[in-house]
Amino acid sequence: MKKIINDPDKVVQDMIKGFVAAYPNDVKQLPNTTGIVRKEAPFSNKVGLVSGGGSGHEPAHAGYVGQGLLDAAVAGEVFTSPTPDQLIEAIKAVDGGAGVFLIIKNYTGDILNFEMAAELAEAEGIEVDKVVVNDDVAVEDSSFTSGRRGIAGTVFVHKIAGAKAEQGASLQDVKQTAQKVVANVRSMGVALSSCTVPAAGKPSFELADDEMEIGIGIHGEPGIERKQIGSADDIAAELTKKILEDNKLTKNDDVAVMVNGLGSTPEMELYIVNGKVQELLAEKGINVYKTFVGEYMTSLEMAGCSVTFLKLDHELKELLDAESNAPAFRAK
Amino acid sequence: MKKIINDPDKVVQDMIKGFVAAYPNDVKQLPNTTGIVRKEAPFSNKVGLVSGGGSGHEPAHAGYVGQGLLDAAVAGEVFTSPTPDQLIEAIKAVDGGAGVFLIIKNYTGDILNFEMAAELAEAEGIEVDKVVVNDDVAVEDSSFTSGRRGIAGTVFVHKIAGAKAEQGASLQDVKQTAQKVVANVRSMGVALSSCTVPAAGKPSFELADDEMEIGIGIHGEPGIERKQIGSADDIAAELTKKILEDNKLTKNDDVAVMVNGLGSTPEMELYIVNGKVQELLAEKGINVYKTFVGEYMTSLEMAGCSVTFLKLDHELKELLDAESNAPAFRAK
Amino acid sequence: QVLQVEQTVQWMDKTNTKIQENKEYLTTLDQAIGDGDHGINISRGFQEVMNKVSGQAYEHVADVMKDVAMTLMSKVGGAAGPLYGTAFLKLSMTFKGQDVDYALFSQGIEDALNGVKQRGKSDTGEKTLVDVWSAVSERLKQEEKFDGSVLEETARTAMENTKDTLATKGRAAYLKERSIGHLDPGSVSSFYLFEAFAEVINEGE
Amino acid sequence: QVLQVEQTVQWMDKTNTKIQENKEYLTTLDQAIGDGDHGINISRGFQEVMNKVSGQAYEHVADVMKDVAMTLMSKVGGAAGPLYGTAFLKLSMTFKGQDVDYALFSQGIEDALNGVKQRGKSDTGEKTLVDVWSAVSERLKQEEKFDGSVLEETARTAMENTKDTLATKGRAAYLKERSIGHLDPGSVSSFYLFEAFAEVINEGE
């Protein structure tokens, strides 16, 4: 394991310290937690937005704390949901009287911990509501299982729910908009190499020199299929096809596209993938309203990428374009 | 070699295609070149800014094309300076009558190709001036050799010269400001693993499992010393010390800090390094005005990071803060 | 036969030892069909449990269980944190203020099982730690007094059976058919818990 | 003894063949003390040179040289592109409109050498391709007629000598003492150029 760290058991703590040190005028650390909160929070009569999850997905989640985005992000240990006692502190810290909205990725751990925190919050008289993001089409959507995973599409939920809340919308309206994003966002990823959880000290899985894992999860959970690594065009085509099949996008639909790097894949390769994705969408007559290429939801040093399409209506476009100012997402 | 590409000999072409496809409203590709230019360029009576260099440093350089930053960036083959015929096209495309300013990193190849392009431009009656960035303190500054390499500090030159030009400053004034940045910016990096040039197909160098290379170049050029990998704190301390020795920063100086990922190092680790860097600066009474943590000047999939300090005066602060809108650098 | 406070602390201590010893093994199991953090999380949690409960003076078994619950809840995270937290919270609630004889222990495990099922929206046979807890609970109801060997045996068999089970809950469910052939990490950590309990009981005889 | 257009094209063709064959070797040399692209760059350049000049009807040697220069300048990039481009541009300028006999060839190489030195702000002994060009130029001035073996020998020795030279220009200069013990990649590609020239001359005899 080659990492620039001090102690595998302290990576989250050290990261949070370095994060706050980078943006001391914009954010603060919640005492005794690994929660990051906007410096001026809570904002009275604004719905407070809280997201979070395991660490190792940077810039998610703290990188999305800022004006027009999240009010707080709570970091768990690497790939491990944060705990209810941490989450409740964040909820309290961003409660400005209009309620608090939780953005949760669909993993058992995240749901359980956020739910328990929500129960604690309600016991303290804070109104709380939530959305569960499940954009990964690699996993079948079934009511008999835990359902689909939440991956890079979560970033669009942050942005759009964040913009809605910033406009002063009610908790109910923020929820409705967030649900609309969830209903319209689909993603899928591919890995070329594994990540290594610092405290585990060894790669989460092994891929042969010519292999890739299609449908990889952002915690290194296995995907749909392991097969010989294809060209960028083939990979782009496979991910695009799978997503379109599921999302049922048709001619003249407007979409936002995200080509997200999982960690060690150079931006050069993300743009190569984007080239093909855009070509395929153009062939289908789907209009790309806006494109995001970069590292938005990573998996430590995993090599690979994910592709996300979000179908947009007028409201979502406006909110996607709205001004925001967080380290990992500045729009104007 | 595991990469998401189509053809090792076409990575730059494919990347440029994907880049333009991502931002079709903001940039255009110069016909038959790998140059990226602001959509509305040239801007009359604004100094045109051109940067560029080998590919493989993404988001540099095309990611810095935008309002308040570069007017054009020309991409060479991987780690290979672009050629004069490409550069001259970019120069012509951004010449709005106030002259064109070139930002060059101090490598023989870059200097020769840019110089030849400048000669061609002057032959066509376009006023051209330039700055050469040489921020890497790993390399001794000697007039008998080619001198110091230009690395991540170049991003600050882009931003600040870009802001100056956007304000309508003259070519002479843009140059003066750019030179001030160059005189005050110092960087140094460390690698934990090599990168692989796509067309070479094998890693540029080998590091043992417990080794790091201090003072690495962004093209994988060897550094000062190869030694056992240290803790994040040790690495941060070593880089900080080397830079401070050279930059002669003292108590109450104001600086901008950049902790730059070289490719595959997770952002988590960059923040861990930043934590220690900030602590060390605080101990010395040096004021950190603004911090940038992320991937700004990479070296394909190299693992490692660099640290940059830029000493700021009033003018540089203002220009660093000025509004900008490029994919890899949005400020407001 | 009444479970003593001292025995309860011993139980946690033995559980912790087993988990620390098998931290890497648990992580390897979770790498195969999950995200590779179970060993790390659960070992961090039980280490904190021991930091909390060892050397403290408790009046009732329920008080130990409560501290265990709160510690796991706030130190483990992921799926295992709330689930183990809930289990111990239920034990503490059922045991509250009382001596823990066989019947009450059996009741406590049943309540814990139900709590976990409810939290996790899961049932027996989904390749989760519920499989081990429900096997143990069933068995406790069939017997009339503590028998370490029987308990250990029951937990072990249930744990081993998760290998051939298709996962429908937890991260392993994403793997569908490919989840077959791998042990469920949470079931293995739960096995250690009951194995430790069996050892405490055997020693007490 | 006058260099023919056909020979000149052959010269480029043979150079290209050698460079294509040794593309990986050149890249490996550049990986050791540079950035690992010399083989890639120079092979791309000479491939384009052949695409350009082969099958074309040229009147003068100088016209071939001009096309070679422009192609290398616009297809190679890096340090080698402008340097080789300059060298061939100088050759073309010196040869312009004339028959290239021994004296003119020798003059052309000297002019090319000076052009490269000026472009690269470099001199003999700095572990760059200047070392090979200057050795060849010196030798040409000493002799009076083309001798393939002598030229090949001269270029080879100069190329091999770069191994023990300390680099003070180009990327290898960053390595300081550590640059010693490695051949300079640009000198090796220049050696192929003169080796190819020597072969053309030998065949012509």
Ligand SMILES: Nc1ncnc2c1ncn2[C@@H]1O[C@H](COP(=O)(O)OP(=O)(O)O)[C@@H](O)[C@H]1O
């Ligand atoms: N819905 C559920 N109900 C009961 N147990 C579950 C459920 N989901 C997961 N588990 C248990 O949790 C274990 C995984 O724990 P852990 O690795 O700590 O959490 P995470 O999956 O969040 O990384 C699984 O092996 C399984 O036994």
Ligand SMILES: Nc1ncnc2c1ncn2[C@@H]1O[C@H](COP(=O)(O)OP(=O)(O)O)[C@@H](O)[C@H]1O
């Ligand atoms: N200043 C210089 N003068 C003459 N030759 C040089 C100079 N700098 C570099 N070279 C030559 O260029 C070669 C490197 O070429 P190449 O790898 O294509 O360029 P780059 O260093 O830009 O990657 C070196 O081996 C050396 O022979």
Ligand SMILES: [Mg+2]
């Ligand atoms: Mg986990």
Ligand SMILES: [Mg+2]
């Ligand atoms: Mg190069």
Ligand SMILES: [Mg+2]
């Ligand atoms: Mg897990």
Ligand SMILES: [Mg+2]
């Ligand atoms: Mg080179």
